[in-house]
Amino acid sequence: MAYITFDHVSKHYGSGESLVRALEDVCFEIEKGDFCVVLGPSGAGKTTLLNLLGGMDKATSGTITVGGRTVTGLRGPQLTEYRRSDVGFVFQFYNLMPNLTALENVELARQVCKNAFDPRKVMDQVGLRERMDNFPAQLSGGEQQRVSIARALCKNPALLLCDEPTGALDSKTGVQILSLLQDVQRDSGSTVVVITHNATIARLANRIIRVKNGAIESVEFCSSPERAEEIAW
Amino acid sequence: MVTPMLGRKLRRDMSRQVMQFLSIILLCTLGTFAYAVLDGIARMADVTVETYFEENNLADYWVTLPEADRTALSRMRSLPGIREVTARAQADLETTLSADVNVSVTAYDGPMDINRPYLIEGSALDGSDLRGCLLQRDFARAHALSVGDRLGVRLGGEDIAFVVRGIVTSPEFVIVSESIAADPEAYGYILINARALPALPLTQIIATAQKDADRDALRALIEQAFPRALVVDRRSHSSTVRVRNDAQMFKNMTLIFPILAYFIACMIVMTTLSRMIDAQRLQIGTLKALGFPPRKIRGHYLSYAVVPALTGALIGLFVGHTTLPHVLWNTLMSECDLPYQLDPPISLPAWAMVALTVALAAGICWFSYHKAARETPAALLRPKPPKDGQRILLERIPPLWRRLGFNAKTVARNLLRSKLRSFMFFLGILFCNMLLIASFGLQDSVKRLTYEHYGEVLHYDALVRLSGTVGTAESYERRIAAGAVECLMERSVTLRSVSGERTTVLTVLGDGQQLQRLGKGASLLELPEGGAAVTEKLCEVLGLSPGDEILLNFPGDDESVTLRIGAVACNSFSQGVYLNRTTWERLRKGPFTPTAVQLLDPAEGTAERLLAMDEVERIDYPSVQIAETLRMLDSLSTIFAVLEGIALALAFVICWNMGLMNFAERLREYATLKVLGYHQREIRNLILSENLILTLLGTAAGIYPGVLLTFAIMRVCESETVRYTAYPDLRSVLIASAITFGFSFVLQLLQTRRVRSIDMVEALKSVE
Incomplete structure (x- = not known):
């Protein structure tokens, strides 16, 4: 059985006249250690898909399993536990705590995780050794995104979920971030799921899931994904 | 079309942030509410009391003298500034209801125009009615007496019955009590015609002054004309002073407390509003970008403040004014026997509070709006960057900062952010x-x-009040069985100093007395040999301090005596001058004739024996x-x-x-x-x-x-x-x-x- 399976998953918002079908009867699988890109135009349902996968939202119907655990069956504290130990999130707009330094933002994640990495080492890994004691407002966008990734990595998550990680960055910085994500996938064996509307980024993936109007359009495999340094947009 | 849409936006903003708007309304309500309540009570008390005094013609002077005969009356009337005079007799008499129930009998020689009783039931007393009386309402209620019933009083061993013609309240007896609290079960008053009780001597003249008369000068004139009389004016008439003090107390309380509450409320309102406007910067930018005239936008955001502040302040004002003063009136004024309760309109300062609330709220909105509006629409359309984290002072003390846990650090920084x-x-x-x-x-x-x-301070167990001058101190001390017996003499006295004068009580205590502890912290104060001890507050009022000279003037005596203040006495509840017996006797103003006897540890049955004595008026127990x-x-x-x-x-x-x-x-x-x-x-x-x-x-x-x-x-x-x-x-x-x-x-x-x-x-x- 695959690491991640979506089995006839639907997500509806609202009701009656104003019912919005964000996802409708979605089925796909992702293998452990994949670098998977979910590609689609805005409003296609990508973020909804990621939110369901990350345990931030509940599916209306269908089953999601991650590593043999049925995420759709988890309740309250179990769901928190799942986010805490299994999932790392990277947001488009970083969502760092403005009044914690870069290092402290990473420590924040370690607080709740049992087998976390040493925050300083992780900061080193993302290349922010020199800027550890700066506050988010003193960092550039790329640096902030790296803090955000460090925060996710620190928890040693089996699953790294990234929502438009390069959306707010320029091309050059974006490439650096993607390269970092590729390294993570390669070195720690984490499964990385990246959401984007940018088709170029799909070239880095060994699994590409195309989403359109709340449904899966296609799933492609690529045996030899490109290196981040080779692409540009 | 512009304004209706903005109006709709205002309404929707309010319903979306209903809690915040509600809290602004609530705070404004609380702010004016507290003031409206206390101000309402204070004004209600003030207006009710003053109107009552005015309409029922409260006397300006009560002059007690050995004989209020025709000569005295006409001498009084002839003083410039005096408007009306009436002679009266007054005495506390036992009733036939029970030996413990006394009434103060006031007998008018003539019409009851001064201190006119307020008739609640029945009819007024005709001048020729020698069998009728007017009875105090609370007393009548306490003893279930009504118009037509009989009430007897004892005078010289004889019972005299009066028919209750009317139930009344009197402006001169607003607070009726023998000691501290009113007790209509045990004490009340009746008003009769003087000719009904010829045995009671006329010893009092009450008078009113003309409107423009100088009350103090007139008082001095009266004292001059009747050197042997005790002159009491409205400032020293016990009931009047106590009522006015009560009203004044509420007025004073409106000064501190609600104003404090008001300003705290205003500060919170201002903070909330400025945050709310800050949160609207995107919309301010949008409206500006759409080309709305600044005046319209400003108006829109001002209504953010004006609508809830005005609503809240008005609610507070009206609710505060119309509810609690009426609810609290009865408990607060329970000591006062007032015939009615007047409800004055909302006062100007209370309206001013509302105006100030709205002005402050609008001011802060205007300020916050202008801070935002100074920026270009483009800048406004970008979200405000989150406030930076900052190093806090604590971090500059590394040993301490390192010791704090991660959560503690976060908390500390958040608080300061x-x-x-x-x-x-x-x-x-x-x-x-x-x-x-x-x-x-x-x-x-x-x-x-x-x-x-x-x-x-009062170190005795019982104070026996004596009327008349019967025995010497030594005889009482010998005759009464108690652990300790000490006599004291009280005299009315006018104290003059450079900075003013007050009519007060002179208390003469025995040498080496133990039963009144007038020192600091209720310690024993040695009364100065050859000098006077003056109470703290009286010293303060007259600007006196130990070593200063004071002039004591006794009613009915032209020659005043000069004394030096030797000590300051501490008495919280009554002010006056204390002398020891030796000093008093050296003044040659008469013998030391006890007006009260203080008892410590009285023997069984002493009280009964004392009450049986003619000169004993009553016994006070601390x-x-x-x-x-x-x-x-x-x-x-x-x-x-x-x-x-x-x-x-x-x-x-x-x-x-x-x-x-x-x-x-x-x-x-x-x-x-x-x-x-x-x-x-x-x-x-x-x-x-x-x-x-x-x-x-x-x-x-x-x-x-x-x-x-x-x-x-x-x-x-x-x-x-x-x-x-x-x-x-x-x-x-x-x-x-x-x-x-x-x-x-x-x-x-x-x-x-x-x-x-x-x-x-x-x-x-x-x-x-």
């Missing part, structure tokens, strides 16, 4: 604790003062006086409950409001924590610890101002004849602090339940 919000929260808690301490402290102080005065004073305090407890209620209500609105603000501003942070896998409990604990630290600081910081406020309120409640010292009790301070802390804690527990409802997806939606 939003200084204004933290400060407002802190202030709300501080204020709540301060008011609670003041409220408890005031009650403590009155209790402590009462116990100290009647229990320690233990009973304590009980009566405490009972009066109980009637005030409603007003303290209102104080406490307002304190808690303010704390509630402030904490709730600041909590809402905190949530609104940091929703993204909490959502992120949730995504990171923080349990709800952990996030709650984080918020709780922030607010509990503030609560702790606020509670602690409120203690000192609370104690100060207690002192300040006690001070404004002082009249010329009392000295109130505040004694806030440590226990009360602790209880108040515990209530404040517990209240805030429960509020936080309730409020942090919202963590559960944080929608991660919604909160973290990208800003698109």
Whole structure:
């Protein structure tokens, strides 16, 4: 059985006249250690898909399993536990705590995780050794995104979920971030799921899931994904 | 078309942020409410009392003299400035109801035009009616007497019955009591015609002054014309002074407390409003970009302030004015026998408070709007960057900072990041604790003062009041069986100094007396040999200090005596001059004739034997006086409950409001924590610890101002004849602090339940 399976998953918002079908009867699988890109135009349902996968939202119907655990069956504290130990999130707009330094933002994640990495080492890994004691407002966008990734990595998550990680960055910085994500996938064996509307980024993936109007359009495999340094947009 | 859309936006904004707008309305309500209540009571008391005095022609002077005959009456009438005069007889007589029930009988020689009784039932007393009387309402009610019933009084061993013609109240007997508290079961008054009781000698002339007469000069004229008379004016007439002091006390209380509450409320309103406008910067930018004239936009945002502030302030004003004063009136004025209760219109200062509320709220909106509007529309359309994190002072002390846990560091920085919000929260808690301490402290102080005065300063167990001059001090001391017997003599005296004069009481105590402890802290004060001891408050009023010379003038005696102040006596409840017996006798103003005997530890049956003696008027027991004073305090407890209620209500609105603000501003942070896998409990604990630290600081910081406020309120409640010292009790301070802390804690527990409802997806939606 695959690491991640979506089995006839639907997500509806609202009701009656104003019912919005964000996802409708979605089925796909992702293998452990994949670098998977979910590609689609805005409003296609990508973020909804990621939110369901990350345990931030509940599916209306269908089953999601991650590593043999049925995420759709988890309740309250179990769901928190799942986010805490299994999932790392990277947001488009970083969502760092403005009044914690870069290092402290990473420590924040370690607080709740049992087998976390040493925050300083992780900061080193993302290349922010020199800027550890700066506050988010003193960092550039790329640096902030790296803090955000460090925060996710620190928890040693089996699953790294990234929502438009390069959306707010320029091309050059974006490439650096993607390269970092590729390294993570390669070195720690984490499964990385990246959401984007940018088709170029799909070239880095060994699994590409195309989403359109709340449904899966296609799933492609690529045996030899490109290196981040080779692409540009 | 412009305005209706903005109006719709205002309405929708309000319904979306209904809690914040509600809290503004509520705060404005509380701010004006407290003032409206106290101002309402004060004005109600003032207008009712003064109207009553005016309409029923309260006397300006009560002149007691050996014989109020025709000559005296015409001499009085001839004084320039005197308008009307009437001669009267007055005596306290036993009734036939029971030996313990006395009435004060006032017999008018002529029409009852001065101190005209207010007729409640029945008819007025005809001048020729020798069998009828007018009876005090409360007394009639207490003894189930009504018009047509008979009431007998005992005079010289003879029972004389009167028919009750009318039930009345009298402006000169608003506070009717033999000692401290009114007790209509045991004491009341009747009014009759003088010819009905010819045995009672006419010894009093009451008079009114012409409107433009100089009251003090006239008083001096009267004293000159009747050197042997005791002249009492409205400023020294016991009932009148006490009623006016009560009214004044409410007026003084309106000064401190509600104004404090008002300004705290205003500060919170201003903070909230400025935050709300800040949160609207995107929309301000949009409206500007759309080309709305600045005037329209400004108007729109001003209505953010004006609508809730005006609504709240008006609600507070009307509700405060129309409800509590009427509810509290009966308990507060329970000592006063007033025929009616007038309801004056809302006062100008109260309206001014409303105007000020609206002006302050509008001002801060205008200011916040202009701060935002100075930026270009483009800048406004970008979201405001989140406030930077900052190094705080604590971090500059590395050994300390390193010791703190991660959570502690976060809490410390968060508190200092939003200084204004933290400060407002802190202030709300501080204020709540301060008011609670003041409220408890005031009650403590009155209790402590009462116990100290009647229990320690007055060191005797019973005070036997004598009428007339029958025996010498030595004879009483010999005859009465008690642990200790000491006589005292009280005389009315006018005390003159460079800075003014007051009519007061001169008390002559035996040499080496033990039963009145007039020193500091109820210690024994040695009365100065050849000098006078003057009470603290009287010294203060007249600007006197030990060593100064004072002039004592006795009624009916042209020759005044000069004495030096040798000591300051401490007496909280009555002011006057004390002399020892030797000093008095050296003045050659008459012999030492006891007017009262103080008893310590009286033997069994002494009281009965004493009451059987002709010259004994009544016996006062300090233990009973304590009980009566405490009972009066109980009637005030409603007003303290209102104080406490307002304190808690303010704390509630402030904490709730600041909590809402905190949530609104940091929703993204909490959502992120949730995504990171923080349990709800952990996030709650984080918020709780922030607010509990503030609560702790606020509670602690409120203690000192609370104690100060207690002192300040006690001070404004002082009249010329009392000295109130505040004694806030440590226990009360602790209880108040515990209530404040517990209240805030429960509020936080309730409020942090919202963590559960944080929608991660919604909160973290990208800003698109």
